[in-house]
Amino acid sequence: MIIRYAELSDIDELLGLYKRFHAEVQESYGIPFDEDTLMERIAGIIQNHVGWVMEEEGKLVGVMGGIVTSMLFDKNTKVFMEVSWYVTPEFRRHGMKMLETAQKYCMDLKVQRMIIGHMGNADRDRFEKVYARKGFELFEQHYIKELKYEDR
Numbered sequence: 001m002i003i004r005y006a007e008l009s010d011i012d013e014l015l016g017l018y019k020r021f022h023a024e025v026q027e028s029y030g031i032p033f034d035e036d037t038l039m040e041r042i043a044g045i046i047q048n049h050v051g052w053v054m055e056e057e058g059k060l061v062g063v064m065g066g067i068v069t070s071m072l073f074d075k076n077t078k079v080f081m082e083v084s085w086y087v088t089p090e091f092r093r094h095g096m097k098m099l100e101t102a103q104k105y106c107m108d109l110k111v112q113r114m115i116i117g118h119m120g121n122a123d124r125d126r127f128e129k130v131y132a133r134k135g136f137e138l139f140e141q142h143y144i145k146e147l148k149y150e151d152r
Contacts (some may be wrong), residue, residue, distance in 0.1 A: 001094060003101040006051035006063065008044075013060045014042050014053070021063075021086035025119050030146055050080065052140060054087060054098055062087035064098050068111055080106045082116040099134065115139060 001085035006014065015038065022033050045065040054062030064085045071077040087095040099116065106114055116136065118127040129137070
């Protein structure tokens with residue numbers, strides 16, 4: 001198994017992975033799926049060198065991507081903010097290898113901090129324990145709500 005930078009030639013296979021991610025996780029929150037938007041986002045992540053894939057025997061089985069920006073209170077502190085991290089169920093036991101590799105790649109990009117998360121319908125206790133073992137601490141929690149304009 002290898003973890004490497006995502007490449008534009010991976011886009012079709014990445015689209016399949018992201019469709020699985022959406023169906024497994026995002027759909028339950030009512031998040032719409034627009035393939036054109038996703039293709040634009042994937043290409044942007046790849047072109048900015050903040051996307052990585054896990055590959056097993058020539059097949060993509062995981063993806064992590066995000067953005068690099070600066071911290072709100074210090075423009076000199078570069079931060080990687082994970083926006084997607086998905087590993088197919090049969091390879092989840094290797095998911096932390098993606099995080100470890102992403103940390104190394106982020107250091108190559110001179111990133112000083114990483115912000116990662118997990119979906120609300122994931123096993124929160126397990127993730128919190130694993131993240132703590134990896135040196136992460138709770139920073140922020142997010143909530144989502146669909147705004148219904150007919151209720152306005």
